[in-house]
Amino acid sequence: MRPDLIGGEGYLQNCWYVAGRSEDFGRELTALTMLEEQIVIYRDTQGMAIALEDACPHRKLPLSRGTIEGDHVVCGYHGLTFDCSGECVIAPTQLDNPPRRAAVQSYPAEDRWGFLWLWMGDPEQADRGRIIDIPNFDNPSWGKTQKGAMEMACHYLYITDNLLDPSHVAWVHLTSFAGAGTDNRPLDLEETEDGVIVSRWVLDEAPPPYYKDMLPFGPTCDRKQHYECRLPATAINMSVYAPQGEGGKDVPQSPNAFVNISYNFITPVDGGRSRYFWFQHRNMHAGDAALSQRMFDGAIMAFTEDKEVLEYVQTGMAKRKTPYINLGLDAGAMRFRTRVARQIKSEAG
CATH class of the missing domain: 3.90.380.10 (Naphthalene 1,2-dioxygenase Alpha Subunit; Chain A, domain 1)
Incomplete structure (x- = not known):
């Protein structure tokens, strides 16, 4: 059988993709899938869009099943709390010994032209000038x-x-x-x-x-x-x-x-x-x-x-x-x- 059409395997990562219309995202936790990656999006107290991996590093409960407290996301299983960069800042069950590897991936986000764009690849390469003019x-x-x-x-x-x-x-x-x-x-x-x-x-x-x-x-x-x-x-x-x-x-x-x-x-x-x-x-x-x-x-x-x-x-x-x-x-x-x-x-x- 002739192979599938070229380009169909995998995705370009170091690019900006539209996650949705800007007005689709507010102070609630919104779960979506992009490029087969589970992402949760919300806006912080300043209205900036935050995009994180939608999986708590403990047992992978989606963070979208949790709550927002200020600018942080709190996991609905044991309260692990993550800041806008994806770092765990509070572990309620072990306050004196927070897990050293507790972090989730964060995605650069930008509101432009009425849409919310996410950079899906290496955050160090995220260039906002590459969003379409x-x-x-x-x-x-x-x-x-x-x-x-x-x-x-x-x-x-x-x-x-x-x-x-x-x-x-x-x-x-x-x-x-x-x-x-x-x-x-x-x-x-x-x-x-x-x-x-x-x-x-x-x-x-x-x-x-x-x-x-x-x-x-x-x-x-x-x-x-x-x-x-x-x-x-x-x-x-x-x-x-x-x-x-x-x-x-x-x-x-x-x-x-x-x-x-x-x-x-x-x-x-x-x-x-x-x-x-x-x-x-x-x-x-x-x-x-x-x-x-x-x-x-x-x-x-x-x-x-x-x-x-x-x-x-x-x-x-x-x-x-x-x-x-x-x-x-x-x-x-x-x-x-x-x-x-x-x-x-x-x-x-």
Whole structure:
């Protein structure tokens, strides 16, 4: 049997991953799994996010089963108390002889762009400058949707495969992102320092249903599909719509163009589950709350369509009895998987 797709074994560790939306974490103990590691997250008395290994070193009771006292976490079994760095500061049953090796792993945490990010690798290498930059995030002329979150019962690289595949919209998203030219127009492939871009221009065609009412021009337009993935698992899907005749490859972006960018952050849970976070960012209609809601609802519908397909892919590939094949449209996804595999090997080496 042909081996599994490249990149599927292990995870990149020395990277920032989204644990959740910033507002998802407060003064309560929140347990979650990331990269097959059990983590507990809470906020200290100053509102800073604290992320610790969710296992007391005594008998591995999850610390999330305990309580918060001030800035400390108290285990619910025998009261071992841990500070924000994971060090045991109180052992009630042996106050005069605290266990010397009682400590739990801590994870660097950072609130940025409305999400909470965790560094999953060596804390000494945690560089907050490596969290993705989002241009125009605070620009009042740009509009934003609310932040979305979704669980998917599939490997995280199946999601990045999908987010590097502009062609699937022609069949999976018939009422939203599909449109003329999305099924068979040639694709351009580019490798960047930390990822892959698959893109194409579709010229002088009607826009898809999702975007039709947002555009101040028509009935046809020039459309660019920009599908990008960056290590470890951040996808930037950008749609550029220009008046007919003002778009095209190697042409400066039209000042009349409508640009919508979907920022997608995928976090592996384990080999068969992932968490998917996103928001959309556009250069027009900044104050139109109804449009933001409509775009968010449309994204939920489309991503739910992706979820159904990808969960079947997960099951089908795991239980396959015959070999799978790759198509030409998979070139970007396979290039990204190769980058992931090389980086995992580099970390291990």
